[in-house]
Amino acid sequence: MASCSDKELEIKSAVLRLALLKYIKNANAGHTGGDLSCIDILNVLYNDVLNVSPENFNDPGRDRYIQSKGHAVEALYVVLASKGFFPESDLETIGRYRSHYVGHPTRHVNGIEFNTGALGHGLSISAGIALAGKMDNMNYRVFTLLGDGELAEGSNWEAAMFASHKRLDNLVAILDHNTLQITGRTAEVCNPCPIDEKFRAFGWVVTHVDGHDIKDLRSVLRSVPFVTGKPTLIIADTIKGKGVSFMENVVKWHHGVPDDGQYKAAVRELELRIKELDDKTA
C-alpha cells in the first residue's frame, strides 16, 4: 500500500466528510452524526491498515472489515467509492427505487462482506471469520466497528466471551465511542461504562485512541494485535457530528439531514479546513 502522510489523510478525511454530506443531502436521509464520528477511523483503515482492495476482494487472504454499526453506511460508501470499489456517482442513487445503495450495508455493493445494520451482529460474524482464519493458518485480520449504544445488545457479550476463549488475536473490534445514541447520552440511556474494564474482564486487550487523530489512529491500528492470543478492543473516543461545528455532540444529528443553509455552512467549514491543511502542507 502506498503510504500517505498524516496530512494527506487529514485532507482525505475532510474530503470524505464533504462527500458523505453531499450524498446524505441528495438522498435526504442518512445517519449523519455517526458517519462523521467514524469517518476518520474508516479513512485510516482503508488507506493505511487493511489489505483489501477491489483487486483482491475475492482473495481468501484479504483482511476483512465488518461494519457492525451498519447505520453509518454513508461513511462506508464514500470510502469504498474512493478506493475504486464502484463509481462515486452510484451514490446519487442512495435510497432510490431499486438502488442497491440502501441505508445499511449489503453485499449487493462491491466491497461489502456482510449485510449488517441490525445491531449486535458484527462481532459474532467477525469472530467466525477470525476463527476460520486460525483454522486455515491464514494471517488475515478481521476488523469490526461497533457503536457504543450498540453495546447494550447482549449478543456482543456472547461474542466477546467466545473470542477470548478461542484466543482470536486476529480479531480487532473498534468502538466508535461518541457517547451518544438516538435517545440521548448513552450513559443515561443504559450506561455501558466502564467499557474497558468489562472487555478486560472478558479476556480482551483494551486500548484507547483519539478517534479523530489520524496519527494516533495510524499508530494504534497498525500495531494490533497487542498481545498474542487475545482479541483487541480499541476504544476510539469520538465526537458525534465531528467536523461540522453545529452538528458536534448534538443528539438530533443522529439522523438529521441539513437544510440548504446548514448544508452550505457545513461545506464552507469543511472547505476551509481543507484549505488550512493545504496551506500547512505548503
Place this chain on the structure above:
Amino acid sequence: MPQGNVNMEITDKLTTGRPNLEVYSETLSAMAAENSDLLVVTSDSRGSGKLVPFAQKYPEQIVETGIAEQNLVGISAGLASCGKTVFATSPACFLATRSLEQIKNDVAYSDYPVNLVGISAGVSYGALGSTHHSIHDIAALRAVNNIIIVAPADNHETLMAVRAAAASNKPFYLRFGKKPMPDLYDEGAGFDIGKATVLTDGDDIAFIAFGEAVAPAYEAAQLLYREGVGARVISMHTLKPLDNEAVIRAALECKAVITVEEHSIFGGLGEASAAVLMEEGVAVPFRRVGIPDEYTVTGSQSDIFRHYGITAGGLYESALRILKSQLKD
C-alpha cells in the same frame, strides 16, 4: 403417480429404524472424512444432537460456542463466508426463534450457505414443556426469504437431505426429532429437495405430512386400507419451496385432504397447502391436524400426539369423519 422406488404395498408393520438424529450425525462423520472444511457448530448441544461420536472422531471440526444461540448463528455465518461447510446444530426451539434475526440477516439476507439444524424439534422434548417445544419454527422461517426448509420423515430422507444441504450453496434449515423412525422408503429410493414423495397411493383421502408426523399418517393409511379406503400419504419433507404440484394433484385426485404436522396449525404446512389450493381455485374438503392455538397439553411427545390426533387412530378417524361429512352434502 408415486415417484421413485417407494413402498407401494401398504405393509402390515413398518420396520423400525433409528432416530433421524443418529443418521444425521453419522452422515456428517462420513462427509467429514472427505471434507476437512466441514464443521459442526454447537451451543452446548452435542449430546442432544447425537454428535459426541463426531466430536471424538473429528475434534478439530466441531466448534463449541457455549449456550449462546445468537452467537452460534453469527459465528456460523462468518465461517461459511470463508468457505466452510457449516452445520449449526442446536435445539430447534432456541435456534429458530432466539436466533431468528441472525438467521434472517447474517445467513439468509447475506446469502451464506449455513445449514441450520434444529434438533429435538416439534414436541420431541414433550414433558419438558413449551419452553422446549418448537411448534413455530416453520412459521417463522417460512417468512424468511432465501432459506430452504426440510423436515425429514425417516432415516432415508435424513441421509439424503443432509447430503443435499452440504452440497448446496444456499442456506438450509433442517428439522429433526429424536424418536426412532420407521423406514418409509425402500433401499436406494430417490429423493429430491422440493419434490414431495408419495409414499402410498390412493384417491379417497390424502394425508400431507412432514417429519415425525408422516409415520402416523402412513399407519392410518394401513388401517384405512383394511376398510377399503384408499389413502395417499405424501411426505412433504421440503416445506420451502413447497411442492405445490403435489398438493394440487392430491386435492384434484382425492375426495378430501388432511394436513398433519408437529407444529402449530398457524403458519405451518396446513396453511401453506390451503393457500396453494385457494390460489389454484381448487375447493376440497380440508382439515389441518396439528397443535391448535392453546397452551399445549402436557405430557410426552406420544401423549401430545395422541391428544391432538396425530396418531394412526386419530388420523384414521379424522379421515372417516371428513369423508362421511362429504357424503352427507
